[in-house]
Amino acid sequence: MDIEADLIEFKVPVENNKTLFVWNILPKFSEAEIYNSLDEVFSKYGALYSVRVCRNAAVAEPGYYAIVKFYSAAxxxxxxxxxxxKGIFQESPLKVRLCTKQNTTFQQRFTYLKSAKCQELANYYLGFNGWSNRIVTLKDISQTDEQENKDPALGTQTHNLKYGCVIELIFPNYGVCCRGVGVAEELFENDTDPLARLMKRGQVQKLAKERAMSDAFQKVLFVVLGNGKVAVECRFDPDKIVPDEELGSLIQVNDISWNQFEQGGEDDDILSELSFNVTHLQ
Structure with missing residues (x-):
């Protein structure tokens, strides 16, 4: 029985029912060729978060296995x-099962979906013209009266460069919009070359904008109906709506830890925590 609707959230998919384990991949092709084949095959069923191809362990027969992550359980x-x-791209049939995770804390872990992935997912369902964004404010929130930090080992002084950004997502065909806040900071030495300092300022601004967009998308929910139509909902607390003139205070209040963005391998699964159910496999 087909489900009537599927919910698409803008977060890294870690659920069992969104992750496929593919094995019995022959060592006939290179990892790049296998990746391209799997991506082409599985992307026909829906938007993919990631495709990872790994070589079998030394104790197993030569070959590969893969982990394919969807945003949609259906x-x-x-x-x-x-x-x-089915063989699909090779003569021998592939074995494909939904994953199970032995470590429940891994499954419950929430990780922000990075800005590029958010835009990719929105474009998949709405098209490039189905949504837009605008920068509401981009503000330097560095503490100008903050005491300079001095590294006793190097004898150098550093300044803390910090920017806050508010971005608004607009879905014109659905009459909804929502905002997100992002903060980024970087330390630089006082004697940094002016050009290098200017480039670093641009990098911090860019990162703040990316984090604000990612934060805004966390409030967005796509409802994909059985007929393929998409409804867009924005989840927000009406009591937290802030006038534009008060956004500077909002940025500083929301100056939270963004460690989730610093985990370079946001799509790196802990493979040892993945298992799969081979019951009933022929």
Whole structure:
């Protein structure tokens, strides 16, 4: 029985029912060729978060396995049923199963979806003209009266450069919009070359904008209906709506830790925590 609607959230998919484990991949092709083949096959079923191809362990037969992540549980399920036992791009049939995770804390972990991934997902469902964004404010919130930090080992003094940004997402065909806040900071030495300092300022501004966009997308929910139509909802607390003239205070209040963005491998699964159910496999 087909589900009537599927919910698409802008976060890194870690759920069991959105992750496929593909194995019995022959060592006939290179990792790049296998990646391209899997991406082409599974992207036909829906938007993919990632495709990872790994070589089998030394104790196993030569070959590869892959982990394919969907944003949609329904699309992952359909892909699993359709592709399991089919050769697709090789003579020997592939084995495809939904993953299970032994570590429940790993499954419950929430990680922000980076700005580029958010835009990619929005474009997939709405098209390039289905949404837009605007910078409401981009503000230097560095503490000008802050005491300079001195590294006793190097004898150098550093300044803290910090920017805050508010971005608004607009979905014109749905009559909804929402905002997100992002903060980025960087230390630089007082004797830094002016050109290098200018470039670093641009990098901090760019990162603040990316984080604000990612934060805004966390409030967005796509409802994909059975007929393929998409409804867009923006989840926000009406009590937290702030007038534009008060956005500077909002940025500083929301100066939270962004460690989730610093985890360079946001799409790096802990493979040791993944397992799969091979019951009923022929």
């Amino acid at each position: 699309q992952a399920s359909k892909a699993q049923v359709t592709t399991n036992g």
